[in-house]
Amino acid sequence: MKISICAPYAKERFETARQHSFLHPECAHLADRVSVSGLKYLLDGTPEERSAATRVPCAEDPLTSGQMDFPLEELRAIFREAQQRNVQLLLHAIGDRTTETLLNAMEATGGPGAWSQKRLRIEHGEGVMSDLVPE
Numbered sequence: 827m828k829i830s831i832c833a834p835y836a837k838e839r840f841e842t843a844r845q846h847s848f849l850h851p852e853c854a855h856l857a858d859r860v861s862v863s864g865l866k867y868l869l870d871g872t873p874e875e876r877s878a879a880t881r882v883p884c885a886e887d888p889l890t891s892g893q894m895d896f897p898l899e900e901l902r903a904i905f906r907e908a909q910q911r912n913v914q915l916l917l918h919a920i921g922d923r924t925t926e927t928l929l930n931a932m933e934a935t936g937g938p939g940a941w942s943q944k945r946l947r948i949e950h951g952e953g954v955m956s957d958l959v960p961e
């Protein structure tokens with residue numbers, strides 16, 4: 827049986843993140859059974875830490891609405907690089923503000939025509955609200 831794993835989360839851009847896209851040399855003997863594909867980016871935090879980026883403040887802490895770890899322009903750059911290098915993106919996106927931002931970035935980098943075959947995956951997805959899903 828062969829298994830596939832994705833590169834660990836990357837807060838850095840591709841040049842650094844790409845270094846994680848290969849099996850660690852100590853695991854080279856597993857190469858016939860384990861492959862590494864895709865890059866996972868953590869776009870925001872978690873509800874438990876109140877760090878998922880939301881459109882409205884947290885009910886328990888009205889001064890908090892989380893934060894995104896990448897500004898929109900950087901997200902667009904990551905998307906363009908993924909398209910150019912044909913790398914699958916796995917996006918940790920929990921907050922609805924994060925989801926809205928990443929969907930806007932997808933639209934700005936080609937929309938459905940550019941992304942439908944790229945297998946970009948939103949992980950967790952609690953922020954995928956009905957008003958954000960295109961018709």
Ligand SMILES: [Zn+2]
Nearest residue numbers: 918919949950
């Ligand atoms: Zn995650």
